[in-house]
Every structure is written in C-alpha cells, then in structure tokens.
Amino acid sequence: MTATSTVTPPMASAVRISGRAPIARLTWLLARPSAQSAAVLVLPAIAFAVTTALMLIVLGGALMFWRWTPDETPDSGVYQMLSVLALALLLVPLASLGGAAARLSARRRDDRLATLRLLGATPSVVTRMTVLESTAVAVLGSLVGVVLYLAAMPLVGLIPFAGAPIGGGELWVGFGVLALVILAVAALAALSAAIGLRQVTISPLGVRTRQSAPKMHWMRIVLGVLIIAVAFGGLSAFPTIGDYVVMIAILGTAFAVGVAVLNLIGPWAISVAAKMSLRRASTPAKLLAARGILESPKAAWRQVSGVAMTSFVSVVAGTGIAFVNTLTGDYEADTFLLLADVQTGITITVVASFLMVACSVGVNQAAGILDRRDLYVSLDRLGMPREVIEKSRSRTVMSPLRFVTLGSALIGAVLVLPLVGISIVVAPLSIVTIAGCLVGGVLLVWLSLKATTPVLTRVLSQPERL
Amino acid sequence: MNFSTPSFPTNPTPPTTAFSAPAILSGSGLVKTYGSSTALAGVDIAVRAGESVAIMGASGSGKTTLLHTLAGITSPDSGRVEFQSAAGAVDVTAMNERDRSRLRREAFGFVFQQGLLIPELTAIENTALPLMLAGYPRREAEGRAQHWLAALGLAGMEARRIGELSGGQAQRVAIARAQVTGATVVFADEPTGALDSATSDDVMSALLGSTVGQGHALIVVTHDETVAARCSRIIRLRDGRTDATAGVAAGSTGTGVSA
Numbered sequence: 001m002t003a004t005s006t007v008t009p010p011m012a013s014a015v016r017i018s019g020r021a022p023i024a025r026l027t028w029l030l031a032r033p034s035a036q037s038a039a040v041l042v043l044p045a046i047a048f049a050v051t052t053a054l055m056l057i058v059l060g061g062a063l064m065f066w067r068w069t070p071d072e073t074p075d076s077g078v079y080q081m082l083s084v085l086a087l088a089l090l091l092v093p094l095a096s097l098g099g100a101a102a103r104l105s106a107r108r109r110d111d112r113l114a115t116l117r118l119l120g121a122t123p124s125v126v127t128r129m130t131v132l133e134s135t136a137v138a139v140l141g142s143l144v145g146v147v148l149y150l151a152a153m154p155l156v157g158l159i160p161f162a163g164a165p166i167g168g169g170e171l172w173v174g175f176g177v178l179a180l181v182i183l184a185v186a187a188l189a190a191l192s193a194a195i196g197l198r199q200v201t202i203s204p205l206g207v208r209t210r211q212s213a214p215k216m217h218w219m220r221i222v223l224g225v226l227i228i229a230v231a232f233g234g235l236s237a238f239p240t241i242g243d244y245v246v247m248i249a250i251l252g253t254a255f256a257v258g259v260a261v262l263n264l265i266g267p268w269a270i271s272v273a274a275k276m277s278l279r280r281a282s283t284p285a286k287l288l289a290a291r292g293i294l295e296s297p298k299a300a301w302r303q304v305s306g307v308a309m310t311s312f313v314s315v316v317a318g319t320g321i322a323f324v325n326t327l328t329g330d331y332e333a334d335t336f337l338l339l340a341d342v343q344t345g346i347t348i349t350v351v352a353s354f355l356m357v358a359c360s361v362g363v364n365q366a367a368g369i370l371d372r373r374d375l376y377v378s379l380d381r382l383g384m385p386r387e388v389i390e391k392s393r394s395r396t397v398m399s400p401l402r403f404v405t406l407g408s409a410l411i412g413a414v415l416v417l418p419l420v421g422i423s424i425v426v427a428p429l430s431i432v433t434i435a436g437c438l439v440g441g442v443l444l445v446w447l448s449l450k451a452t453t454p455v456l457t458r459v460l461s462q463p464e465r466l
Numbered sequence: 467m468n469f470s471t472p473s474f475p476t477n478p479t480p481p482t483t484a485f486s487a488p489a490i491l492s493g494s495g496l497v498k499t500y501g502s503s504t505a506l507a508g509v510d511i512a513v514r515a516g517e518s519v520a521i522m523g524a525s526g527s528g529k530t531t532l533l534h535t536l537a538g539i540t541s542p543d544s545g546r547v548e549f550q551s552a553a554g555a556v557d558v559t560a561m562n563e564r565d566r567s568r569l570r571r572e573a574f575g576f577v578f579q580q581g582l583l584i585p586e587l588t589a590i591e592n593t594a595l596p597l598m599l600a601g602y603p604r605r606e607a608e609g610r611a612q613h614w615l616a617a618l619g620l621a622g623m624e625a626r627r628i629g630e631l632s633g634g635q636a637q638r639v640a641i642a643r644a645q646v647t648g649a650t651v652v653f654a655d656e657p658t659g660a661l662d663s664a665t666s667d668d669v670m671s672a673l674l675g676s677t678v679g680q681g682h683a684l685i686v687v688t689h690d691e692t693v694a695a696r697c698s699r700i701i702r703l704r705d706g707r708t709d710a711t712a713g714v715a716a717g718s719t720g721t722g723v724s725a
Contacts, residue, residue: 284598287591288584295586378582381539382643383571384599 023128045141047101047363052145052185054356055094057156060171062087073162075338082342086349089313092259093306093356098185100360102134102192104367130193138189142182161341216271216297224265227257262308270400271297285388289395303364304401307441308408310353314346314434315412322423322430347437354441358448361397365452373459380460390453397449405438490515490683491536491651496545498531505531507706515650518674518684520694523703529687530655532703536685537574537653538566571599575644575652577673579659583628583639589615590624593642600647614642618672634665638672645676652677654686658693670696
C-alpha cells in the first residue's frame with residue numbers, strides 16, 4: 001500500500017465487474033454463525049433430520065408390506081392396501097413438519113435478506129441465496145436423518161407383524177428410495193424458501209408489517225360440505241370393488257378429498273373457537289393465547305392438523321376392529337393375526353403422527369421465541385411473570401390441539417356410535433388403548449412444547465445482549 | 467394536540483410537592499461491570515416524586531444500565547437501590563427476582579424506544595394488560611385503560627392493533643400502559659428515539675403530563691438535548707460516573723414542576 005495524503009475510493013472501472021453477484025460466496029458469508037445464535041441453522045437442520053428419519057421409517061414399513069406375496073401371507077393385499085392408507089394418513093403431518101422446517105429456515109433469514117435488498121441486491125439474487133441456503137441446510141439435515149433412521153431400524157424392527165417381529169433389516173428402503181427421499185426433502189425446502197421469501201423480495205422495507213389479523217370466511221364450511229357431498233356421490237358410483245388397485249385409487253381419492261375439506265374447515269373452526277375464548281378470556285394468558293391463535297388461524301391449524309385425520313380414523317377403525325374382534329371367537333389364525341396387525345398399525349400411525357406434530361410444534365415454538373425475543377425481553381422487564389408467558393405459549397398450541405383431537409375423535413365416535421357402545425362393554429381394553437394413544441399423543445406434544453422452555457429462559461437471561 | 471391542560475384519570479397517589487419531598491427512588495454507590503467493561507463505577511442518584519430526570523451520556527456511558535439497575539431489572543455488583551413504596555421504604559437490591567418482577571409490574575411503569583407493545587393485541591388490550599396481571603377483572607381493567615387512552619388522545623382507537631397505529635400513537639399506548647396502574651415511578655428508555663421531532667415533542671408532552679403532572683416521578687434515558695431540556699433535571703454520565711463538569715440544571719419548560 002502506498003502512502004497517500006487523500007483516500008481515493010477504488011474506481012469502478014479499475015475492477016472488472018461481471019455484473020453477476022457471487023451467490024454461493026454471499027450465501028456462505030451470511031450463513032456463518034455470527035452474533036445471531038447458531039440456532040438459526042441448527043433448528044431447521046434438526047427438523048429436516050427428524051422429517052427424513054420418520055419418512056424413511058414409514059416408507060420402509062410400507063415397502064415391507066409391498067414385498068409380501070400371497071403365497072407367504074394370504075392377506076398380503078389387505079396389508080398393502082392398509083399400508084397405503086397409513087402412508088396417506090402420515091403424509092399430512094409429515095408435510096407440515098417438513099414445511100415447518102423449510103419455513104423456519106427461510107424465515108430466520110428475513111432480516112438479513114431485507115438488509116441485502118436495501119443494499120441493492122436484486123430480488124433474484126436474494127431468492128437464489130435463500131433457496132441455496134435452505135436447500136443446503138435441508139440436505140445436511142436429511143443426511144443426519146439417514147443416520148437416525150439407520151439407528152432406529154433395529155428398535156422399530158421389534159414391532160410384531162404377522163405374528164413375529166418384523167426385524168430391522170426389513171425396514172431398509174434401498175439406496176434408490178433413500179436418494180429419492182433426500183431429493184424430495186431438498187426440493188421441499190427449496191420450494192418453501194422460494195415461496196416464503198416472496199414478501200421479502202417484494203419489499204425491502206419491513207418484513208413484519210402485517211397490520212390486520214386475517215379473517216376466516218364462513219364460506220369455507222359451505223364449500224367443505226359441498227365437496228363432501230359431491231365426493232360422496234362420486235364414490236357411491238362405484239358399486240362393487242374387486243380389484244385392490246381400484247380400491248386403493250378410490251381410497252386415495254377419498255383421502256385427498258377428506259384432507260382438502262379438513263384444510264378448508266379446520267382454520268375456520270379454529271378461528272371461531274379462538275374468538276369465543278377471546279371474548280371469555282379473563283386472564284392475561286388466555287387473552288394472549290386467543291389473540292395469538294387469531295393472528296394466524298391457518299398456522300395454528302397447520303401445526304395440529306396432522307392429528308385430525310389420524311384421530312378420526314383411529315376411533316372409527318379402532319372401534320370397528322375391536323368390535324369385529326370380539327364378535328366371534330372362532331376365526332382362522334390368519335384372520336386373527338390380521339385383526340391384531342391392523343390394531344398395531346393404527347397404534348403406530350397414531351403414535352407416528354403425534355410424534356411428527358410434536359416435532360413441528362417444538363420447531364415452531366423455538367423459532368417463535370427467537371423471532372419475538374425483544375418482545376419477550378421487554379415483557380419480562382415490564383414485570384410480566386414468566387409463568388404468564390409460558391401459559392400463553394402453551395395455550396396457543398394446546399387449545400387448538402385439544403380442539404382438533406377431541407373434535408375429530410368425537411365425530412368419528414358419533415359415526416360409529418352403536419359400535420362404540422358395544423365395544424366399551426365387550427372390548428374395553430381396545431377402546432382404552434385408542435383413548436390412551438390419543439391422550440399420550442397430546443401429552444407428547446405438550447412435552448415437546450415444554451422442551452422449548454430453555455430457549456425462552458436463555459433469551460430472558462441475556463437481555464443485556466439486546 | 468394540547469397537553470398543557472391534561473385531564474388524566476386520577477390516581478390514588480396524591481401529588482407531592484417537588485423538592486420538599488424525600489426521594490421516592492434513590493441509588494447509592496451503584497457499581498456494575500460486564501466482564502472487563504465497567505458500566506457503572508459508583509453512581510449516586512436520588513429522584514423525588516413529581517420530578518423528571520433526564521439521564522444523558524454517550525453510547526456506552528452506562529445510562530441504560532443505570533436505568534435498569536434503578537428499575538430492578540438488573541442487580542448491581544455493589545450499591546443499593548431504595549424505593550419509597552406506599553407501605554414504606556424497600557431495598558430493591560435485596561429483593562429476589564420474583565419480588566423485583568412484581569415491583570416492576572405494580573409500582574413502576576416503562577416506556578421503551580420501540581414501544582414494544584404486543585403486536586397481536588389491540589390498543590386497549592395492551593393498555594389493560596398490567597391491570598389484568600395485577601388481578602383486575604378484564605372489564606374493569608379495560609374500563610380504566612379506555613380512560614387513559616382517551617386522556618392521551620386515542621379515543622376511538624381502542625380496537626386497533628398496534629400495526630394500525632402510527633409511531634407516535636403507539637408510544638402513547640405505551641405511556642398509557644405505563645401509567646394505568648398508577649405507577650409512582652416511570653422509566654423511559656429513549657421514548658422518542660424512533661420518532662420525528664414534532665411527534666417526539668407531542669409524545670414527550672404526553673409523557674410528562676401523565677407522570678409528573680400526576681405527581682409521579684419520571685426517569686428518561688435520552689441522547690436528545692431537546693427531550694432532556696424538558697425535564698426538571700439532567701444527569702450526565704461519563705464512563706459509568708456522573709459527570710461533575712456538566713451543567714446540572716435544565717429548563718423546566720412545560721413540566722409544571724415549579725407550580
């Protein structure tokens with residue numbers, strides 16, 4: 001460097017400018033752990049890891065049934081059909097967990113990206129950076145997920161099907177499916193990042209400038225009922241079903257319709273329930289929780305919707321099986337095994353879907369605390385007791401969860417009311433098992449919520465850092 | 467908006483004559499260090515009821531730490547903070563976390579730079595929150611909150627969410643929240659830091675009228691000389707000590723303290 005009396009800024013012409021932003025370099029620069037906590041990258045990575053591991057285990061189980069042949073297992077067709085049903089049931093919570101991970105990874109970058117926009121980065125640069133980073137985090141997370149999956153295989157392999165433990169090796173999906181799952185997770189992350197970041201790229205100013213709470217239109221329920229009516233009419237057009245493939249197709253369609261309708265009605269129902277509790281709210285925690293849900297009924301629904309279908313199906317199918325099981329005692333051994341296996345399958349599906357919901361609740365809550373850290377710190381300074389913050393956080397998740405679990409279980413129970421009555425008398429254990437699964441699931445979500453308390457404690461114990 | 471004749475809801479605390487009264491809040495020999503850096507190196511301060519005190523100083527001079535220490539948000543390494551509560555003198559520094567939290571909730575009021583109101587709550591819900599935390603029924607809490615909002619020129623905006631308010635309006639909601647419980651000491655950390663000068667002037671008037679005008683004490687951390695000049699006293703900090711070379715007296719324009 002030569003000594004000069006005046007500082008001359010480097011002339012633009014002196015540097016060769018390619019006109020293209022070095023996306024990868026910029027992304028790496030911004031991705032390095034800095035003043036912001038490492039949680040920014042670690043949390044979504046964990047979420048992606050859990051998503052991948054659960055997806056692989058579920059797929060492994062389903063694929064196992066599809067390898068069965070009628071020669072070895074006479075009812076293999078039934079198993080295969082039911083495995084598709086279970087897959088479909090788990091698709092919703094899995095997608096919402098994956099979505100939570102992807103949104104988290106995208107949302108955590110909002111502030112920096114908005115700044116980049118202000119500095120003159122074009123929307124496409126910002127979008128490509130986000131997509132690149134989210135995808136990298138997703139791939140990394142899903143590789144960890146593969147390890148988790150391999151570690152869990154022997155344990156899951158202890159579950160008995162067709163009279164014997166399935167064995168860990170049976171759950172191996174093969175390298176092809178493994179690669180596909182990682183690709184799918186990466187694609188989900190990339191897509192979510194691209195969609196989620198639109199607001200930031202549109203306006204460099206203000207990421208959180210939402211002014212009014214979204215309104216849920218009552219037309220949702222009308223539309224929902226209409227869709228059910230049309231679908232029901234359509235389904236009854238198939239009089240007899242012989243082929244498994246046709247049956248699976250119909251089941252799949254019925255499922256897709258059911259999920260679509262639930263997604264239409266769910267947020268609306270949650271917002272109605274929250275409005276009612278807002279009016280009645282007598283304590284700060286209840287008020288905060290109700291307002292928190294109304295802030296985004298869709299997000300509240302998304303978080304717990306995974307258990308809606310599961311809880312419905314587990315009550316209907318579980319009761320049905322319990323009833324059939326006790327109807328006559330002199331079954332062939334095969335049929336008896338099948339019924340027992342269906343019960344096992346229902347239990348697994350319920351547990352898995354609650355596990356996924358619990359994971360996404362944990363991820364969302366941790367992200368929520370980090371997002372609102374200055375608000376929580378200021379509330380703490382104002383003297384708001386920590387229990388109030390905790391209670392309101394808990395209510396914001398648990399009341400929609402209870403509402404959805406109980407609601408769909410009740411609807412299911414009403415549909416098979418006579419069977420429920422009989423089963424309670426003749427097969428109390430089965431009914432207790434179903435109820436126990438649901439209660440256990442709710443408890444699991446609560447635990448995952450409690451697991452995020454240290455994040456709040458850490459945020460509040462370091463107010464000086466603000 | 468004219469705040470020279472404020473009609474704020476009356477609070478149970480009677481106005482005290484300034485300067486003759488004993489200190490309502492005092493700190494003596496306050497020392498606080500963060501790692502190797504010293505934020506407070508032995509500060510003595512006494513604030514009387516009906517008085518407004520501006521704490522000024524460069525960044526890192528310890529002004530926010532002083533405010534937090536006086537308010538019981540942080541504990542000093544040594545020194546003592548004493549608050550004259552309705553029930554008698556209390557040693558804030560000797561209290562545990564839980565009691566200090568309760569003290570802040572019930573006896574103190576806070577106004578921060580960004581308001582830091584809860585975005586999903588409406589103006590009236592934000593204002594009523596301290597009363598609800600103190601155990602008031604919601605209806606009663608919201609009734610009182612409404613009076614305060616009206617007194618601060620926010621009538622008709624009760625049901626608006628914070629995002630629907632301007633910066634100045636949001637700060638007024640914060641002021642209403644700080645005074646709704648009748649707090650005898652209000653702490654403000656750069657209350658006008660995010661506002662333009664005209665709005666800043668309005669908000670400062672509202673803040674002074676609703677605190678000092680009620681016979682309560684106001685402690686403001688600011689870097690804005692105009693804001694400081696409106697307080698009855700300025701304390702300047704330099705390297706964690708009160709700066710003896712700085713002028714002590716400030717104009718008492720518009721505070722009504724001299725009455």
